Amino acid sequence: MSLLRVQSVSKTFVTTRALREASLAIEEGEIRGLVGENGSGKSTLASIVSGIITPDSGQMFMQDKPHTPKTVLEANNAGISIVVQEMGTIDGLTVAANLFLGEERRFTKRGLLKTAHMNKAAKQALRTFGIENIEPDADISALSFEDRKLIEFAKALHVGPDLLIVDETTTALSQRGREILFGELQRLKAAKKSIIFISHDLAEVLEHCDTVTVMKDGVIVDTLPTAGLDERKLKELMVGRELQQTYYREDNEASYTDEVVLRVRDLTLKGSFSDISFDLHSGEILGIGGLTNCGMHELGKVLFGLHAATSGSVEAVRHGRKVSNYREAIACGLGYLPKNRDQEGLMLLSSIKDNICLPSLSRLRKNTFISPRKERELAERGAQQLSIKMSSINQLCLYLSGGNKQKVSLSKWLVRDSDILILDCPTRGIDVAVKASIYTLMQELKRRGKAIVMISEELQELIGVSDRIMILRRGIVENTLNRRENLSEEEIIHYMI
Amino acid sequence: MKGIKKLIPYIGLALIILLFGVLTQGKLLTLRNLKLVFNQAVVLIIASTGVAFVMAQGSLDLSQGSLLGITGAMTATAAALHPGLALPMALLTGFAVGLINGSLLAFLKIPSFIVTLCVLFVLRGLTVIATHAGSIPVPMEMLAFDSYDIKVTLLVLILAGAYYLFNYTQTGKGMRAIGSGEVAARYSGVPVERLKVTAYLISGTLCGLCGWLNVVRTGAADSKTGLLLELDILTALVLGGMPLTGGSGAKLQSAVVGGLMLALLGNGMVLVGIMAELQQAVKGVIFLLAVYLSFERESAVLIK
């Protein structure tokens, strides 16, 4: 008897057939990988199983009982919980309140919520998952993206699920977070629970999953055991054709011009990082790596002028100007791709066109007039360049798949022809094919003399594309490594911790 | 379904015309009555046009009723010195109040709802003081400005200018971007604080103009002038399809369609002979209905 059976489930959004006659079965104690290109329907399938949306047709069975959840709570009761791809926590509530959302009754006595009681339970729950640094009464919006994701994870586990769905979560996590996550997954498996694990990191899927299901264009292509499968084969199944082998850069040497475009001196943000100095050159890709709370994400925001530095300076050399706020930064040709795309990167309730054009409006206008035709052309060009999967440029970003949102968020700086790009986790949630094309694009930009700061938690990616890698540890530059042939992950980790 | 939603305001307008056209046996549509409706609608439409910029950002402006009152009082006082001072004074008062509203919101980060509600109370108090709880008459010669030609010209110019600003400039697009997602807009280089103030300057100044129009029409500034106007404006905009959250769904047409709807509704109810008290109740119900029909429930979680 399978734990979960899905039979010919279909779902259409307006005109997009996100899921067509999908069928699959999950066994007890199985870790099932779910892979596929951006927009192939993975999140849609996960949302249907976990009660977030309802299917148009088809049937589902949980332990042979019909499974027709209309809400997440109903799915919880049937033994299914999910960690969603995008942000699933609610701003303005405490960690504990988020953790026990919908369960307040457990802590209520005569109509009063016993906060202390709830906080204590929350603390316990967090500690059992090895999360030591988060306090239950903290406001959740003050936490880092990673910590918020971990809390969602704790919340999903807290339900005590027979089937846990993890949708594209690991790319939001650092090494530490990933260890916590995979540790818990193994524990669940040992207890005969099952997991559906959605990820674009194929190595990770092959390492941790027993079986893997491949989706393409809303159809389930195949389900295979991971034993005996390699990344290349999996990629081909996903993309449906053979892929070029060059994924990262092929050269083994740092190469950039002498021209400094961004000069950073003694930059300090109290509580995050201190005394950071470096020169960014035209044609250079500077990788910045470290643990997630080493200050690198904050550094990105300060470089772009979103937070004022406590001391130190950022100078756009070509413009001979110090950058102290985001407006100046953009005027000096900087662009910034934030990690938290749903809140910082995109206006979800606006169209793809409006999002892509926003930073470029000052370039599109003639006197004060902005021609709708030029806007359309710009957006079409941007969408095409990154092959964004959409029904039209007028589609709201809210309805895009995770990876396609990321593309829109990146596209707006590409069409503005920014000279200096600050990319915070640029390939988060992006599928292998697009990842490859983004790396190619970065090299193309490099050739054209653009400069890129790439903040990343993926060591492979740092090694694969950077000319230099600056490693931060507790807010201080621990070392800067040049690109060379035998640079290893171990060496980088050594400086990180 | 999406397409139909956009048409709801127009369908509503047509229904109101049809309903009251029949109920009043065509009296609603006589030229004389239409002129009356226009007189009532013109202030509402101009003021709503200004507030549309504020609402596009996802903010509210509830200070308009009292602002109309205080501009009236200031205008009448200035006109007593010299009739030529009346219009500049009206515009200046509106501009100043807009500046205060916008600055409190943008720099002190107080929610717009609170800011403008407080300003509403303060200004009403000042209006009562300035008019000695009665009314201030204006020089007779100013009544000459109460002509259809002037009003129609003004309305057309304002609507054309506002339409251009709203739809085809960086300012208008930036304002709607703030409504769609303030953080993301800022990260894309939109000067959030500046535009927030600008929106209130527009809405304040246009309301100032309305204050002047009102004085030249009635010949006096009264302590009760503009009472509840802010709610009429809000109702008109929502009836016209303006989303309460602002953003990319915001349309300037809402001000015109909604303003006309509300004016026709008010006029129709008078013609049919519905009690004044009941008229308010009807407006309230219609407001609720409009919000219900237009509210984007799926995206409600994203609204702060």
Ligand SMILES: Nc1ncnc2c1ncn2[C@@H]1O[C@H](COP(=O)(O)OP(=O)(O)OP(=O)(O)O)[C@@H](O)[C@H]1O
């Ligand atoms: N609410 C919605 N309304 C309209 N279209 C939608 C909606 N949700 C998803 N889609 C569309 O359905 C398709 C499948 O989306 P889905 O989110 O399942 O992809 P995914 O496989 O999870 O991709 P990714 O790897 O990028 O997260 C996409 O083309 C997407 O644009």
Ligand SMILES: [Mg+2]
């Ligand atoms: Mg997805």
